[in-house]
Amino acid sequence: MSAPTPPTGPLAGIRVLDLTAVVLGPLATQTLGDWGAEVIKIETPTGDLVRNSGVFRNRGMASVFLGVNRNKRSVALDLKTPEGAAVLRRLIPTADVLVTNIRPAGMARLGFGPEECKALNPRMVFAVATGFGQDGPHRARPAFDEIIQAASGLADIVGEEEGQPRFVPSLVADKITGMALVSAVLAALLHRERTGEAQLVEVPMLETITAFVAVEHQxxxxxxPPIGEPGYARLRHRKPAPTKDGWMTLLPYTAAHWRAFFTEAGREELIEQLGVNDPVTRNANIDRVYAAVAAIAPGRTTAEWLAVCERLDIPATGFSSIEDVPEHPHLKAVGMFQPMDHPSEGALRMARPPTRFAATPAGIHRHPPRLGEHTAEVLAELGYDPAEIAALAERKIIRRG
Structure with missing residues (x-):
C-alpha cells in the first residue's frame, strides 16, 4: 500500500492533532489512527527526534519512527514563529482532540496551553502526557522511559535477583503510558458525546507505571500498617524451564493443572508434599514447586512437553527469538505482519493493528509520512493559496515533503 485508503475503524470522522514526539505520544496517536481517526502530526521543521532512531534506508525514516507513525499526515512548521503559530490556530477549530507530550510550560510558551486552545475550540479534548503529575514537585522535570522505570520501582524488581536495578529492554513505560493515553482520550470523547463538554486530560508517566507495578507488587x-514485604513471590521464582533440548515456559496454574503435571511426570507424591491442591499452601511453597518443575522438565524434549501440555490443557510454549517471531505459526496464520509498499522506503513489513472490530475494522490506510509530506496539502485545506505556501516554505516557517 502506498496511496491512502479511506479509514474504516470506529473512530472514522474524528480529527486528532498530534503534537507528540518520540514513542509514548506517537504510539497513542497511531492507535487512534489505526482505529479510524484522521491524525495530523505536527512536527518541527527538523522533525520528530525518533525519525533517526533505529535502522534506516534513508535518514529521517528509521525503524522506530515507522513503528509508531503510520496512519498520519505530517505537517512541518515552526510554532515559535507567529506565522507557524497562526497555522495551528487555524487547525485547532477543526479538531476533536489535541494530543501532546510537550511539557505544559512549553505549550504555554508557544501560546497553546489548555485555556488558549479552549478559547479557539471549546469542544476539543486537550490530552497531555506528562512525566510527572502537574500537582507534584517534579512536575517540570523531563522524563524518558528509563527515568520512569527507575522511579516506579520497575527496574528494581527486574534486577532483584542480580542485586542491582535493571531496565526492561523495551520502552515499556512509554508504551504502557501511551495505551493509557488512548483510553483517556476515548473516555473524554465519550463524555463529550454524552454531555457536549470537552475537558483537559492528563496522563502522567510515573503515576501510570507506579499503578501498573503496584497491582501485584504491593x-x-x-x-x-504493612503485614509483609512488598513484591509478589510467585513472579520472583518464574524462570524458563530447561528441557532435554532447549527451553520452554511451562506454567501449570490451577490445582488441576498441577495434579495433572505431576501425575504425567510420575511424581504424584509431590501433589501432597508441595500442597499444590491449596492455592495458599502452593504459593507459600512456590520456590519448591518451581524447583520441582526445573528438575522434572529436562526429562523430555520441548516438543514432547508441548504435546503433553496441549493434551492436558496446561499453559505452555516454546521460546521465540525476536528474528523468528514473524514465523510463529499462530502469528503467521492471523497475518500479524503485513507488507507495505512505501513510496520512498520501498518494501516494509509492519505489525498490523492487533485489535479486531467486527463492524468497523481497524487497519493501515496511510504509510508513515515523510517529514512535511502533507504540509502543503493541509495548508491548502485551511485556505492558504499556493503563493502563501511557497512564501512560508521560502522563509523556512514550514517544510514541505
Missing part, C-alpha cells in the same frame, strides 16, 4: 504493603 504485596504486604497493600495493608496499613
Amino acid at each position: 504485596g504486604g504493603h497493600a495493608f496499613d
Whole structure:
C-alpha cells in the first residue's frame, strides 16, 4: 500500500492533532489512527527526534519512527514563529482532540496551553502526557522511559535477583503510558458525546507505571500498617524451564493443572508434599514447586512437553527469538505482519493493528509520512493559496515533503 485508503475503524470522522514526539505520544496517536481517526502530526521543521532512531534506508525514516507513525499526515512548521503559530490556530477549530507530550510550560510558551486552545475550540479534548503529575514537585522535570522505570520501582524488581536495578529492554513505560493515553482520550470523547463538554486530560508517566507495578507488587504493603514485604513471590521464582533440548515456559496454574503435571511426570507424591491442591499452601511453597518443575522438565524434549501440555490443557510454549517471531505459526496464520509498499522506503513489513472490530475494522490506510509530506496539502485545506505556501516554505516557517 502506498496511496491512502479511506479509514474504516470506529473512530472514522474524528480529527486528532498530534503534537507528540518520540514513542509514548506517537504510539497513542497511531492507535487512534489505526482505529479510524484522521491524525495530523505536527512536527518541527527538523522533525520528530525518533525519525533517526533505529535502522534506516534513508535518514529521517528509521525503524522506530515507522513503528509508531503510520496512519498520519505530517505537517512541518515552526510554532515559535507567529506565522507557524497562526497555522495551528487555524487547525485547532477543526479538531476533536489535541494530543501532546510537550511539557505544559512549553505549550504555554508557544501560546497553546489548555485555556488558549479552549478559547479557539471549546469542544476539543486537550490530552497531555506528562512525566510527572502537574500537582507534584517534579512536575517540570523531563522524563524518558528509563527515568520512569527507575522511579516506579520497575527496574528494581527486574534486577532483584542480580542485586542491582535493571531496565526492561523495551520502552515499556512509554508504551504502557501511551495505551493509557488512548483510553483517556476515548473516555473524554465519550463524555463529550454524552454531555457536549470537552475537558483537559492528563496522563502522567510515573503515576501510570507506579499503578501498573503496584497491582501485584504491593504485596504486604497493600495493608496499613504493612503485614509483609512488598513484591509478589510467585513472579520472583518464574524462570524458563530447561528441557532435554532447549527451553520452554511451562506454567501449570490451577490445582488441576498441577495434579495433572505431576501425575504425567510420575511424581504424584509431590501433589501432597508441595500442597499444590491449596492455592495458599502452593504459593507459600512456590520456590519448591518451581524447583520441582526445573528438575522434572529436562526429562523430555520441548516438543514432547508441548504435546503433553496441549493434551492436558496446561499453559505452555516454546521460546521465540525476536528474528523468528514473524514465523510463529499462530502469528503467521492471523497475518500479524503485513507488507507495505512505501513510496520512498520501498518494501516494509509492519505489525498490523492487533485489535479486531467486527463492524468497523481497524487497519493501515496511510504509510508513515515523510517529514512535511502533507504540509502543503493541509495548508491548502485551511485556505492558504499556493503563493502563501511557497512564501512560508521560502522563509523556512514550514517544510514541505
